[in-house]
Amino acid sequence: MEQNELKQLVGNEAVKYVEDGMIVGLGSGSTVRYMVDALGKRVADEGLHITAVATSNFTANQAQSLGITVKDIDEIDQIDLTIDGADEISDDFQGIKGGGAAHLWEKIVAINSKKNMWIVDESKLVHQLGAFPLPLEVIPFGSTHVLAKLEQMGYHPSFRKDDNQQYVLTDEKNYIIDLHLGTIDDPFALAKVLNGIVGVVEHGLFLNVVDTVIVGTQNGPKALN
Ligand code: 5RP
16 A cells, blocks of 8 residues: 555544534544545534544645534534544653644644544654654744754754745744754753743644554554554
8 A cells, every 4th residue: 555545544544433412523634635525524424423623724625625523622612522533642642733723623633632532644653753854834024033942952944934934834824944954862852942942833743642553564553552
């Protein structure tokens, strides 16, 4: 199976955990896209009754187009289960997210969820975090100064730009700065430093967030707890 087939496999597997009446958090990214398709199919075929909270405008639009009821996070009390993708997951279940520039809303949804599940193909499993550039969502105002500070700190930052060299904008109209770290020895210490930088809205380290990881392997989906 190639990577997209593994993504579809875990997307199909994850929706088996969704029960009637649940409030479900929907992540973002290409793996989640398959999962939302599979969820829409359950809603249409089985009459599954759920309410969804989306972590990006893209996911909200996809879910609505499939007949899934989507509510704003501020309209609901707590999410039962959030299913999201990830860019890296370490041996001790810490993660990097934000490859799709959605980690701010993803983190807000995750911390307001009773359970969090990540769905990934096996290429996302790593021993140590850091090979994947760590995304920061930053306020545009003063962002060149934030970049300079991060450079001084030795974090090798770069603004994320699209193919036309335009700044990538998040759904909150913020910029993304990616940190090219190589390895992250102590994600908790790094998170503390990043949380203290004025202008950084949120970083893509998701620490002690996930409960279950579904990995797509050549032998089928595997649940890790
Ligand atoms: C978006 C994310 C995604 O979940 C992450 O980038 C994984 O994406 P994909 O499933 O496309 O590999 O964090 O901000």
